[in-house]
Amino acid sequence: MGYYSLEPPISKMLSTYPSPLLVQPDSPRRIREFVEVLGKHFRRELQFDSVPFEAAETPDSLGYVPFEVYLFHEVASDLFEFDKPVKHRCIGACGFRWYEWSDAPASWSLQWVWFHPYFRGRGHLSKAWPHFIAKYGEFHVQYPVSAAMEKFLEKHPRTKSV
Template sequence: MSLNDLPAETRKAVIAERREELAAWWPRAKGAGARTTIKMYPLVYADKPRHARAMIRATDDKRLREVVEAFGKYWRRELGYDCAPLDADFVDYEGRPNKAEVVLFDAQETKDTFPVAAGAAGLSTVEGLRQLDWIWLHPFERGRRLMNLAWSDLEDAYGGDFLIQPPLFPSS
């Protein structure tokens, strides 16, 4: 039965119930809105990358690592992994110090005076070689110039011969 088929008073009551349900569902920290919304993060306390660059180093700044952790959770959900690739508290999932180097990427589709984080990546060192463990970009920035800039920045910072941890996904 459609809402339009209900008497006016019943329809109002059903819509009122749905509004109550929506209020609990959408904006709350643990509600479905938090699980279904993908955000970019304004970084008013960070410097904008210099011209034609996107990468912002985040390894040593707890506030920036928290943003990387948020992107890592998006990466985990999108790709179906059991855990996020980074904990912002400098420990890995076994409680050991986390030596991962992490970076953020500045959105290219915004024109702000401060950086707006639209993606992140994590790198580690394996047998003396740098390895890209994961990378995630906001869907609005995919298929545009951010990936090209991010990749160029990673090559400039870590050399063009770093390893890439599989599996690889076309959306990354």
């Protein structure tokens, strides 16, 4: 896969997990690697200096900030083979981090969101949003965000920006 390829990861193992799948430091390494690939796409598209998520990150890592990442996936129907395990395609991810603020109480912050261009605007994040609100409360959103995310946030309130 070349630098400019946006080929999403595909896996048989995801067929046993819900989407979005909560990914934490103790999640299987392979699943964390899928998220890292999507994080690299995020970095390149939005021209950030660093990847927002690395598969090797653990509580023992230098500078570790607690995270909860969600991996969005769906059946890769174009790859269906009769009598073979169903493959799932990783279509997006988003990551929350726990921050100790100097001017506000500690809280979760939505650090990044990235979906493959073919899967944008299909309601995946909208569908998960109520779960995020229920789990994280009135969480912060880290800026800068893309124009598309800005529009999303206008339609889906209950967040505070930092």
